Amino acid sequence: MFDFWIILTACIIAINSSLLGSFLVLKKLSLIGDALSHAVLPGIVIAFLISGEINSFWMLLGASGFGIFAILLIDWLNRVGGFGKDSSIGIIYTLLFAVGIILITSKAKNADIDVDCVLFGDINTTPLVDKTVGVPTPTFNLIIITIINLIIVSFGLKGFKITSFDKGFAQTLGISIPFWSYLLLGLTSISTVYSFDSVGAIMVIGLLVIPASFANLITRKLKSFLVISILFGIISCISGHLLAVLFDIPTVPTIGVFMGLILITTLIGKTLLPNKLEVKA
Amino acid sequence: MIKQVKNPIVEVHDLTVAYDNKPVLWNADFSIPKGKMVGIVGPNGAGKSTLLKAIMGLIPIASGFSKILNENLKQVRHKVAYVPQKESVDWDFPTTVLDVVEMGRYGKKSLFKRLNREDKQIAVEALKKVKMLDFADRHISELSGGQQQRVFIARALAQEAEIYFMDEPFSGVDMASEKAIVDILLQLQEDGKTIFVVHHDLQSAMDYFDWMIFLNTRIVASGPLSEVFTTEILQNTYGGNLSMLEQIGQIYKEKQFPIRES
Secondary structure, eight states, X not given: OHHHHHHHHHHXXXXXXXXXHHHHHHTTOTXXXXXXXXXXXXXXXXXXXXXXXXXXXXXXXXXXXXXXXXXXXXXXXXXXXXXXXXXXXXXXXXXXXXXXXXXXXXXXXTSOOXXXXXXHOOGGGGGGSOEETTEEHHHHHHHHHHHHHHHHHHHHHHHHHXXXXXXXXXXXXXXXXXXXXXXXXXXXXXXXXXXXXXXXXXXXXXXXXHHHHHHHHHBOSHHHHHHHHHHHHHHXXXXXXXXXXXXXXXXXXXXXXXXXXXXXXXXXXXXXXXXXXXXXX | OBOOOSSOSEEEEEEEEXXXXXXXXXXXXXXXOTTOEXXXXXXXXXXXXXXHHHXXXXXXXXXXXXXXXXXXXXXXXGGEEXXXXXXXXXXXSSOXXXXXXXXXXXXXXXXXXXXXXXXXXXXXXXXHHTTOGGGTTSBGGGSOHHHHHHHHHHHHHHTTOSEEEEEXXXXXXXXXXXXXXXXXXXXXXXXXXXXXXXXXXXXXXXXXXXXXXEEESEEXXXXXXXXXXXXXXXXXXXXXXXXXXXXHHXXXXXXXXXXXXX
């Protein structure tokens, strides 16, 4: 059961991140995951200062709140300030992350908030934490979020698709661009925050970007793009964990290295054998 | 010379659009009767695309308003189709030709429902009309510029609108595609639709359009081709380069009164 919970948690995070990451990659917004994962730090610290607890509901609330706040700020800089998307993301996430670091070092010295833990997470303790209906609580929460995300994306696929592909045209049909864009970023924000605990900020970014980039290499239809992205995430998590156990190395970085190597190998294969590595259907 | 008409299908009043407080479209005021093929011409940066985008509600306007079928755009969206410049989308997006055309059917119903068989049939018919059915399952990046443009036009056809706004449909297309697109536009006009086309080639403009809007930040002229295609209006629109303009004026006159060959 020990390994089972670890693999299940990793897979759930992979499904979630690959699904939302696909749209971020297609909208050329993949760094938003990076931004969110850092920008939520002040939210976590402030929630700790108010509630005095770690791993509480309040911390997740604070983090989600700051995630959405960061998105609004980035959007504002981009639209009103006229900065590029990439610059807007860079400005906001360094600002908020820096505020978070100052808060930790000055106000929350006694707290057991470890910056390393925010960055790298600790999936191997998953089986040891409290359980909800027999499932470790973080895993249980992630399952609920993933089911919600899957339902929203399958019903809203056309909306995400048309607003990602051709904003102007979508607007002339009367489709709200802000609605779909905030829906995607809001879901990403919440999912990212819930995934931190287990895999850390860096790997959340990896799972948002790498599976979708892999799918981009081998398919040209949106539905197979999403399926391949998710499968790639799941297979990477299982393989990564098994390799980690085999060589006695940490799970999360192994998943990361595995994904990176497969992506690069596929790219080399595609360069050497053009037209062979494409999923038609 | 701006010819105002009774019962216009599209009317624009005192429309001003500014970027960073610099007006790109100034006090545009004109009206267009139903069933016309309207060419919008003017030099680069004259505000041609801006005019279409403002009418389609894609950019904020500083003042003025426009009406379509005597209603606000919101009430008649389903009667209006817009073909953006083809550079405005990411052609590497994972989607096929037929997928793109089916997007033309998204507006009429809730986004959350599946397209029904009739919608799919309409999309296929639209692809047939632009002679791109053989490419239905191709990825959109595998097309030439002219083919990409035809896919965009098929998507507009699938909308089954009354009024079509097309932003530079002839830019970067080969002769065969240009011919195909012109045929489609003529067919639309025959079916009683009104078509607005942003265009940059004056010489072909006089073959394609029967109503012209000359634009250079302000509306220089709007009216039937024969009334507005004059050297004076051309000069007012384009300034400079007189000889070239006179030449075009000359060509136009000759076309008006063709020299009969025995």
